[in-house]
Amino acid sequence: MAEKLRSIRGIHDGLPQQVEIWRKIESAARRVFARYAVAEVRLPILEPTELFVRSIGEATDIVSKEMYSFVDQGDAHICLRPEGTAGAVRAYLQAGLTRAGTQRWYYCGPMFRRERPQKGRLRQFQQIGVEWFGAAGPVEDVEVLAMAHDFLVEIGLSELRLELNSLGCPACRPAYRDRLVDYLQQRADHLCATCHERMDKNPMRVLDCKEEQCQQQLQDAPEMVAHLCQGCAGHFAAVRCGLDALAIRYQVNPRIVRGLDYYNRTAFEIVTDQLGAQGTVLAGGRYDGLVQELGGPATPAIGFAAGLERLAMLLDAPSPTSPDIAVVALGDVVMDWSLQQAAALRSRGISVIHCGGGSAKRQFKIADRELVRYTLIIGEDEMAQGKVTLRNMSTGEQQLLSPDEIVLPA
RNA sequence: GUGGAUGUAGCUCAAUGGUAGAGCCCCGGUUUGUGGUACCGGUGGUUGUGGGUUCGAGUCCCAUCAUCCACCCCA
Numbered sequence: 100m101a102e103k104l105r106s107i108r109g110i111h112d113g114l115p116q117q118v119e120i121w122r123k124i125e126s127a128a129r130r131v132f133a134r135y136a137v138a139e140v141r142l143p144i145l146e147p148t149e150l151f152v153r154s155i156g157e158a159t160d161i162v163s164k165e166m167y168s169f170v171d172q173g174d175a176h177i178c179l180r181p182e183g184t185a186g187a188v189r190a191y192l193q194a195g196l197t198r199a200g201t202q203r204w205y206y207c208g209p210m211f212r213r214e215r216p217q218k219g220r221l222r223q224f225q226q227i228g229v230e231w232f233g234a235a236g237p238v239e240d241v242e243v244l245a246m247a248h249d250f251l252v253e254i255g256l257s258e259l260r261l262e263l264n265s266l267g268c269p270a271c272r273p274a275y276r277d278r279l280v281d282y283l284q285q286r287a288d289h290l291c292a293t294c295h296e297r298m299d300k301n302p303m304r305v306l307d308c309k310e311e312q313c314q315q316q317l318q319d320a321p322e323m324v325a326h327l328c329q330g331c332a333g334h335f336a337a338v339r340c341g342l343d344a345l346a347i348r349y350q351v352n353p354r355i356v357r358g359l360d361y362y363n364r365t366a367f368e369i370v371t372d373q374l375g376a377q378g379t380v381l382a383g384g385r386y387d388g389l390v391q392e393l394g395g396p397a398t399p400a401i402g403f404a405a406g407l408e409r410l411a412m413l414l415d416a417p418s419p420t421s422p423d424i425a426v427v428a429l430g431d432v433v434m435d436w437s438l439q440q441a442a443a444l445r446s447r448g449i450s451v452i453h454c455g456g457g458s459a460k461r462q463f464k465i466a467d468r469e470l471v472r473y474t475l476i477i478g479e480d481e482m483a484q485g486k487v488t489l490r491n492m493s494t495g496e497q498q499l500l501s502p503d504e505i506v507l508p509a
Numbered sequence: 510g511u512g513g514a515u516g517u518a519g520c521u522c523a524a525u526g527g528u529a530g531a532g533c534c535c536c537g538g539u540u541u542g543u544g545g546u547a548c549c550g551g552u553g554g555u556u557g558u559g560g561g562u563u564c565g566a567g568u569c570c571c572a573u574c575a576u577c578c579a580c581c582c583c584a
Contacts, residue, residue, distance in 0.1 A: 108575070160582050164510075182584085210584080215510075217578060226584060293581070309580085359583095368584095379584060406584030429542055461537085463544040478542060492544075 109214070109222030116419070120411045121225070125207055127253040128227050135246045137203040137229060142186045144209065148176040154185035154389060156360035158300060165212040179211035182359070183228040184386065184402055185393070191232050192395045201233040207407075219377030225407035229383070232390065235399040237334050240365045240385065241341030243401050247369065247381055248347050250405070256413055259369050259380065261348065264324065264355035265335040266303075266384065268363045271328035276302060278321050286316045306354040322353035334364055357382070361389040365401065374409060381405035422450040423507055425466035429459055429478035437477040440487060440502055444475075449507060451475075466492065473507070 106112060113121065129139070148168045155162050161181050168178035180186055183206055196202055207227045214220060229246070231239060244261070251259055267275060280302050287295065290305065290313050297304040306317060327335060342349055349367075357366045366384035374380070383403020390398035424444060428437035434456055441451045452469055454462035466474045476488040481499070489505060490497045 105575075165582080212583080214582070215580095216576085217580095220583070224584065228584095296581095304582095376579065377583075382584065404584055409584060427543080458537095458541050459543050460541085463542095465544090467544040474543085476542075480542085488542095490543075495543090497543090 107222070109216035109220075111221060111223075116416060117411070119417050119420075120414055121407055123414070123417065124254055124407060124410050125227065128205065128207070128250055131246060131250045131253050132205050132229070134249070135203065135242065137205050137231075137246070140187065140190065140204045140206050141208070142180075142183070142190055142206055144180055144211075145177050146180050146186050146189070148178045150185050150189055150393070151178065151181060154188065154359075154361055154393060155182070159359060161212060161359070165214055167211050167213055181212045182210055183208075183226055183404060184230060184359075184361075184389070187228070187230045187402075188232075188389055188393050188395075188400070191230075192390065192393060196232070197390075197396050197398060201231065203229075203231050203234075205229045217377070218375040219406070219409045219412065221408060226404040227407060228402060228404040230400060230402035232398055232400045234401055235387075237337035237341060237365075240334075240338045240401055241345065243383070243403065244338075244342060244349075244367060245345055245347060247383075247403055247405070251369065251381070254410065254414065256371075256380075256410070259371050260350065262352035262355055262368050262370060263338070263342075263349045264352055264366045265327055265331055265364055266357065266362055266366050267323050267327055267331050269388070271326060271331055272323070272363070275321065275323050275326040278326065279303065279305075282320055289313075289316045301356070303356045307356055324351065324353045331364055338365055357384050361386040361392065363387050367403070369405075371413060374412060377409065379406075380409045380413070419470070421470035421472075422452045423471065424449060424451045424473045424475050425462075425469055425471040426451060426453045426475045426477065427459065427462040427466065428454070428456050429462075429476065431456065433477050433479060433482045436482050440475065440477060443502060444505065449505075475505075 132139075148166070151162055151166065157163065166178045166181055168176065171177055187204060187206065191197070191202060205228060207225065209223050209225050211223050213222055216222060229243065231243060234243075248261065251257065266272065280298065283290065283294075283298050283302060283305055287298070290298075291308065291310045294305045294308050294310070294313050297308075303323070305313070306320060306322075308314065308317075324335065339349075339351075352368075355366050355368055362384040364385040364387065367382065368379050369381040370378045371380055372378055381403055383401070385399070385401040387397075387399040390396070390400060426437050426441045428434050438453065441453050444451045452465075452471070454465045456462070463474065472492060474490045474492060476490060476497070478488075481487050484499075486499050486501050487505075488497050488499055
């Protein structure tokens with residue numbers, strides 16, 4: 100290799116130890132989601148660029164500077180999906196499911212954003228996402244939140260913080276937004292440069308600013324939860340009521356702002372302080388307008404996405420898996436027969452490695468390094484009798500057996 | 510996109526501007542029928558890359574790439 104070949108910046112390999120953790124998280128998700136009658140969908144990784152421009156919003160960072168988009172050989176404008184919701188809505192409409200009743204979906208797969216990598220942030224990362232279509236009431240919000248909560252408990256993360264907010268709706272948000280902008284403009288002199296940008300692009304983001312000086316100015320800034328219309332206020336109250344009924348702990352955080360344009364009413368994040376600046380491990384909310392925005396009938400919907408890599412960082416590495424048996428073949432004449440013994444054991448569901456022959460010492464070293472529980476020693480003596488020696492690697496105990504007598508304790 | 514830190518063997522790290530090293534790992538040996546311990550030996554490097562300064566650069570300077578962390582933004 101003249102030049103060292105590396106994976107693309109911010110795009111990492113999933114090596115066995117890492118994948119082991121991912122699989123644990125995914126299987127927990129599958130178990131829990133099944134209990135809520137949620138079905139898996141597998142959606143394209145490539146989508147028309149237009150889909151995200153129309154759904155996420157052209158002005159958002161994701162669309163304006165973080166998408167991997169390109170023109171293919173047929174002059175089509177396509178991109179690697181930066182998130183999962185838009186594609187799910189597209190699929191829902193394309194399949195003609197708008198009159199098929201509530202659809203409860205989940206998916207699991209890679210997303211792509213061309214950001215500067217840091218802790219908990221990659222250019223290719225995986226999300227486990229959930230989308231419920233045709234779910235209008237606060238009860239569904241509660242159930243989605245309960246499911247997210249159950250999922251995290253299932254993987255052993257019960258101490259995470261659920262933060263809840265309401266973003267209002269087209270009836271009440273514009274008026275609130277004007278009120279907020281007024282407030283901010285009065286104090287514009289004391290706000291940081293990025294907050295000035297946020298005032299134009301997304302004023303609610305100012306509430307989130309990390310600058311202490313800005314936060315001081317925001318002490319009594321108007322909050323959406325205090326300016327909800329009657330419908331939104333009732334919805335929000337019912338969501339809180341349902342969470343209380345299920346004894347799911349949460350705190351209202353009026354400063355939660357969803358990044359993507361399509362959210363309304365319920366918005367939530369599940370956060371940890373163990374992950375540095377990227378503490379959000381799962382986030383979502385209601386997006387009642389999106390289906391219509393993409394050309395379908397008015398369809399209420401709610402969903403969330405969890406970052407697989409971020410969740411994995413909170414879990415302990417699993418102990419390495421090891422084979423049950425290592426086959427040690429002593430002498431070339433026994434090689435074929437030893438291969439047959441290994442094959443026979445595997446056909447019984449036992450995991451076996453073959454140490455490949457050579458000196459006994461070499462083969463036992465291999466067996467030792469693989470952390471096997473037993474070695475199966477096959478030499479000319481054994482083969483002549485049609486038997487094998489089974490050695491317990493932790494006790495050193497050995498016994499001569501015929502191959503089909505081998506029974507491993509569970 | 511902006512800022513900071515860091516790049517030397519597979520890994521963890523040494524080396525005042527003067528011959529690139531150690532430990533661990535790996536491979537082999539100490540009875541080609543017995544592992545974890547011990548001893549012996551061995552493989553392995555264009556010092557991230559490209560320039561510059563110098564008699565001489567791992568070391569100083571510039572650029573570039575990558576990793577990590579933070580901003581921005583977000584899962």
